[in-house]
Amino acid sequence: MTTSGKVLWHVVVIGVLLVLLYPVVWLVSTSFKPATEVLSTLALLPREPTGDNYAQVFDGVGEFGVLHYFRNSLLVSAGAVVGNVVSCSLAAYAFGRLHFRGRGPMFGFMMITIMLPHHVVLIPQYVIFQQLGVVNTFWPLVLPKFLATDAFFIFLMVQFIRTLPRELDEAATLDGCGPAGTFRHVILPLLRPALITTAIFTFIWNWNDFFSQLIYLNDAEKFTLPLALQLFVDQATESAFGPMFAMSVLALLPIGLFFLAFQRFLVDGVATSGLKG
């Protein structure tokens, strides 16, 4: 390939990328526009950049400042991360390494649940949590993760465990380790990349999640960021568009930071297991 061909390639790729990332850049830039500019100009850069929108959002959206919703989102996402990492790694070890009756059918069923539209279990799940009296708490959002309902991650870890040499397990057995010891001393340390991928994806998915939070959380006090944003939009007059975009940017910030820090894990995780974005 000639040098000019390479230059052309970079130009094309960067050009496509600029179009692709335009909405995100626009979102960030609009969040710094004063109210007079938000709707009246389409200029990408604010003429008179201002932090007012952010100040307003920290002051309060409805009854609470944005940090309150941040805290709620963080609790939900962190709970989900712990749940998924613990429960999915346990199940993956059993499926990947242990011998037990019903292993094949159970694994098959687990794979089917990955493809199952969640709407078929939605309403009875809601009824269960309602009977338990935990609607409008974070439990319905976190508890299922401790019961390994995100089967995608079990699959991811099983795939990973299959690449680990069995000789290590055998050596551990000779050293007197039972299955639990082998799991803790051999598998778990080696599983780290898959655990990190699981943790990051779980965090981002739950941070972004809208549907479950919409169904289970009713009071503004319990609202997570996506719900607060939606509430904001429904109440907002045109003058509140600036703060709305400021809040949108704040909601995207953790995802952006996670992405910058862990992009390799994310991209490799997708490549090897077909995880969704």
Place this chain on the structure above:
Amino acid sequence: MTQSALTRPDALDPPPPAPAGTARRRRGQGVAYLFLSPWIVGAALLTIGPMVASLYLSFTDYDLFDSPEWVGFDNYATMFTGDERFWHAAWTTTEYVLLSVPLKLALALAVALLLNRPRRGVGLYRSAFYAPSLLGASVSVALAWRALFSTDGTVDEVLAGLGIDTGGWVDQPRYALLTLVALAAWQFGAPMVIFLAGLKQVPRELYEAAAIDGAGPARRLFGITLPMLSPVILFNLVLETINAFQAFTGAFVVSSGRGGPSDSTLLYPLYLYQRGFTDFRMGYASAMAWVLLVVVAALTALVFRSSRRWVFYAGEDR
């Protein structure tokens, strides 16, 4: 990780040899079930149980407050013969799937082919193109979308500059769904990464042999790349189709939960949500969920059946 692991995820390694002695084996089994217990409890209480319950509820009238009342096939009958919005939602979703999935996969494949070269910074580009897949699921981006595609928004202005007068997409029944299609297609990064992984598996010798035979770029694409990539295309197609049928956040945010204007963005899951959680017709919503499941399962089966004609597994005779 090999391609076959992706495209044939049902294959499990043969079980490891059981330890000698029945007592030890039984103890080993107990430990295995212990490791699996969170999953078993979850599968029973949060998947299998609810599936059975939702099938039952679909034959009842249930408002969440009084106990369910058996109505036989009434919900299904109403759905198919007496509910215009149901058919409208079904058709809107079909349109959405038929437009967004091929567009998304075509973009994913095109960019994957573009990035499948040993160039400086290619890893960085790969990550940058993937970013929208993570951001696009958020309410934040859906809100930005709503603003960009509104009357006098950026898209409207750019199109007007090109002499195309659409007058904003979000507020017009003719175009509103396209806003959601664009939002879905924008998130092509995940299938793109999977395509890239697939492209790495294509043996270089095939291209070398083709070059000796004098095959041009088009012939290499259709004669080598696409056939070798077909298992990954199948995988992405199935996954994206299943996902597209469940799209919710974008439609909800862009239309403030109403599915408007004139129900033009009333995707199936949004209508299901309205029936269940706005109108409190949980039986009807359950019936809708089962119709969705049957349609998605049937389509998946159909795609897999048809795949025998167009999916090529390396090492298999045609």
